[in-house]
Amino acid sequence: MSVDAGPRGASEPILRLRGIQKSFGPVSVLKGVNFEARSGEVTALVGDNGAGKSTLVKCIGGTYTIDEGEYLYDGKPVHVHSPRAASALGIEIVYQDLALCENLDIVQNMFLGREEVTGAARTLDEARMELLAGQTLASLSVRTVKSVRQKVSSLSGGQRQTVAIAKSVLWNSKLVILDEPTAALGVAQTAQVLDLVRRLADQGLAVVLISHNMNDVLQVSDSIAALYLGQMAAQVRRSQVTHTQIVELITAGRSGDLGLTSSATAAVEGNGARA
Amino acid sequence: MTIGNDALSQPLRQGEEQPFLVRSLGPREYALDYVQRLRGGEMGAIPGLLGLVVLVILFSFLQSGFLSAYNVENMVIDGAPTIIMAMGLVFVLLLGEIDLSAGTASGATAVLAAVLLVRHNVSWIVAALAAGLVGAIIGAFIGWLRAKVGIPSFVITLAAFLSFQGVTVILIGGGGSILVTDHTLLALESASISDYMPLWGGWVLLAVLVLGYAAVKFRTLTKRRSSGLATEPNEVALVKVAALAAGGALFVYYMGINRIVTHTFLTAGQTSEGVPWIVPFLLILLFALTFLLGRTRYGRHVYAVGGNDEAARRAGIRVDVVRVSVFVICSFLAALAGLVQMSAQAGVNSAQGGGNTLLLAVGAAVIGGTSLFGGRGRVIDAVIGGAVVEVISYGMSDLISGSNGPGWQLIITGIVLLVAAGFDAVSRRAGSRQ
Numbered sequence: 024m025s026v027d028a029g030p031r032g033a034s035e036p037i038l039r040l041r042g043i044q045k046s047f048g049p050v051s052v053l054k055g056v057n058f059e060a061r062s063g064e065v066t067a068l069v070g071d072n073g074a075g076k077s078t079l080v081k082c083i084g085g086t087y088t089i090d091e092g093e094y095l096y097d098g099k100p101v102h103v104h105s106p107r108a109a110s111a112l113g114i115e116i117v118y119q120d121l122a123l124c125e126n127l128d129i130v131q132n133m134f135l136g137r138e139e140v141t142g143a144a145r146t147l148d149e150a151r152m153e154l155l156a157g158q159t160l161a162s163l164s165v166r167t168v169k170s171v172r173q174k175v176s177s178l179s180g181g182q183r184q185t186v187a188i189a190k191s192v193l194w195n196s197k198l199v200i201l202d203e204p205t206a207a208l209g210v211a212q213t214a215q216v217l218d219l220v221r222r223l224a225d226q227g228l229a230v231v232l233i234s235h236n237m238n239d240v241l242q243v244s245d246s247i248a249a250l251y252l253g254q255m256a257a258q259v260r261r262s263q264v265t266h267t268q269i270v271e272l273i274t275a276g277r278s279g280d281l282g283l284t285s286s287a288t289a290a291v292e293g294n295g296a297r298a
Numbered sequence: 299m300t301i302g303n304d305a306l307s308q309p310l311r312q313g314e315e316q317p318f319l320v321r322s323l324g325p326r327e328y329a330l331d332y333v334q335r336l337r338g339g340e341m342g343a344i345p346g347l348l349g350l351v352v353l354v355i356l357f358s359f360l361q362s363g364f365l366s367a368y369n370v371e372n373m374v375i376d377g378a379p380t381i382i383m384a385m386g387l388v389f390v391l392l393l394g395e396i397d398l399s400a401g402t403a404s405g406a407t408a409v410l411a412a413v414l415l416v417r418h419n420v421s422w423i424v425a426a427l428a429a430g431l432v433g434a435i436i437g438a439f440i441g442w443l444r445a446k447v448g449i450p451s452f453v454i455t456l457a458a459f460l461s462f463q464g465v466t467v468i469l470i471g472g473g474g475s476i477l478v479t480d481h482t483l484l485a486l487e488s489a490s491i492s493d494y495m496p497l498w499g500g501w502v503l504l505a506v507l508v509l510g511y512a513a514v515k516f517r518t519l520t521k522r523r524s525s526g527l528a529t530e531p532n533e534v535a536l537v538k539v540a541a542l543a544a545g546g547a548l549f550v551y552y553m554g555i556n557r558i559v560t561h562t563f564l565t566a567g568q569t570s571e572g573v574p575w576i577v578p579f580l581l582i583l584l585f586a587l588t589f590l591l592g593r594t595r596y597g598r599h600v601y602a603v604g605g606n607d608e609a610a611r612r613a614g615i616r617v618d619v620v621r622v623s624v625f626v627i628c629s630f631l632a633a634l635a636g637l638v639q640m641s642a643q644a645g646v647n648s649a650q651g652g653g654n655t656l657l658l659a660v661g662a663a664v665i666g667g668t669s670l671f672g673g674r675g676r677v678i679d680a681v682i683g684g685a686v687v688e689v690i691s692y693g694m695s696d697l698i699s700g701s702n703g704p705g706w707q708l709i710i711t712g713i714v715l716l717v718a719a720g721f722d723a724v725s726r727r728a729g730s731r732q
Contacts, residue, residue, distance in 0.1 A: 124609050
């Protein structure tokens with residue numbers, strides 16, 4: 024199995040998963056998955072429908088607990104049993120369906136559930152929140168929204184995605200997982216969001232990008248991890264693979280000497296057929 | 299790394315725009331921004347306020363004595379229970395839920411208070427506390443059924459609506475009505491006894507109100523400016539304060555007029571002047587609930603759950619707790635409304651809180667600008683909408699005389715409610731881009 028060795032002289036990855044297994048009753052969804060994400064890099068997580076991308080992300084985010092395997096965060100083994108525990112570690116997930124409240128404005132959404140309060144009466148510190156939200160957006164060079172007091176209902180799909188992503192970096196986040204951030208967007212908006220994804224990594228965060236779009240993946244990622252029927256076919260450097268190789272890894276689990284061995288894929292396929 | 303906090307101390311990279319910082323809006327920009335918000339469907343209280351002004355002008359021409367001090371006082375006193383109930387309904391409506399039992403819950407709790415007062419001779423404060431407590435318990439039960447058992451609130455509260463009517467009948471027993479004579483409770487609505495705030499009290503109340511409003515307003519403005527955030531211009535804030543002061547002064551002056559209508563030997567030497575006690579009571583509720591919804595984390599969470607409960611859940615908000623809490627608030631305020639209604643009638647009867655009590659309160663909230671779809675609404679909506687409902691009711695009472703008068707009044711109120719709900723639905727579509 025080919026494993027991404029990381030850039031030369033790079034530090035320990037912030038997230039390292041070893042042999043992650045997860046079953047739902049008799050259905051084994053993750054069968055010993057290895058995965059790494061490094062600070063300052065965009066790691067793409069690709070795979071066909073049912074390959075286990077969502078399950079893997081939910082395991083990382085604490086929605087599901089893993090059955091077996093090692094979860095190393097910042098080099099230390101951790102147990103992530105709830106989304107709250109993941110947040111405490113600095114892991115934020117931006118879901119496909121965004122999870123924004125349309126009736127609230129940008130600032131209110133960015134601070135939802137973690138509002139800043141002031142004074143003995145613990146009243147909302149609107150001025151501070153507005154300032155921080157504006158500065159976070161500015162630090163990400165977001166210029167597409169007119170005012171941070173605009174309601175989310177008045178924003179376009181790309182702007183909403185931007186707000187959802189900016190929300191995730193407002194906190195002490197070190198690892199941001201983006202689930203299909205460009206799935207519903209037009210060409211120009213996709214470019215904007217990918218730009219933002221790249222900038223997050225440049226700011227030093229570890230970014231995990233889940234996507235079906237090979238062009239997006241090849242454009243922004245540093246490392247690509249391909250899941251195939253619950254196994255990690257390969258995690259490779261972006262510079263070392265072609266578009267065709269990635270597609271083969273996704274659809275067949277191997278490409279040349281990359282990926283799973285033929286016996287492994289046969290076993291997996293057989294297993295998959297039984298399941 | 300903390301991007302948010304770093305951004306505070308670190309300057310932006312060279313040549314980087316600062317799109318959100320240091321922008322004090324001029325009056326013109328503010329007006330443009332405001333118009334844009336209106337067009338985006340954020341009309342807030344505007345339709346309700348406009349409707350109120352139009353109706354008042356209309357009726358003052360059509361009906362002599364409509365704006366007499368006597369009539370105005372009666373509208374305030376009559377509207378108070380509807381307004382208080384509507385304030386509670388705003389919380390429930392914000393979550394996209396409904397409480398059809400608020401009316402009969404107010405009736406049942408008021409009857410409970412009356413029974414305690416009259417048949418068990420407890421003090422007014424014990425009776426009132428008991429009513430409030432039972433109201434809160436009713437709300438907790440409804441909320442629990444909704445949040446934990448998962449029955450739609452429409453069905454739960456429809457069942458409760460019927461049951462509470464039964465409770466009222468059983469509590470009252472054979473007589474069919476109970477007369478209440480407790481002075482403190484009756485003074486609340488000043489209806490059956492002439493007990494009003496002293497004249498100076500009205501002016502003190504006004505001064506506290508205006509100065510308090512101005513202080514909060516300008517403190518917020520100063521704080522935002524010192525943080526370099528966009529604010530409304532001073533002129534606009536001043537106009538708002540001045541409007542409140544002028545409107546309030548007119549009201550207090552008007553309520554200072556002696557309203558004794560019939561001069562007989564019974565009323566000789568008696569005066570009926572001053573602001574009704576219910577006015578400060580309403581203002582305290584308005585202030586407290588507006589603070590709760592607008593300035594606290596809890597209030598923010600209510601809006602969030604109403605807008606997208608899944609997003610709220612993922613943000614770590616305890617959605618079920620919020621859901622139960624709004625029903626508790628609603629039923630508690632319904633109990634208060636019941637006490638106020640009891641005060642206005644100087645007693646209770648077996649139909650207490652039935653009929654159109656609930657529908658007028660829901661109508662008040664919606665006419666004021668609270669959305670039936672959840673996520674949008676303010677406590678002041680209940681006051682504005684309640685005023686509209688009351689103005690229609692009083693304006694129509696003389697206009698359409700004869701035996702069909704009350705019928706027409708109901709029809710017109712129904713139409714107004716429908717128009718308001720239509721506004722709500724249309725503005726909701728206008729505000730959404732997707």
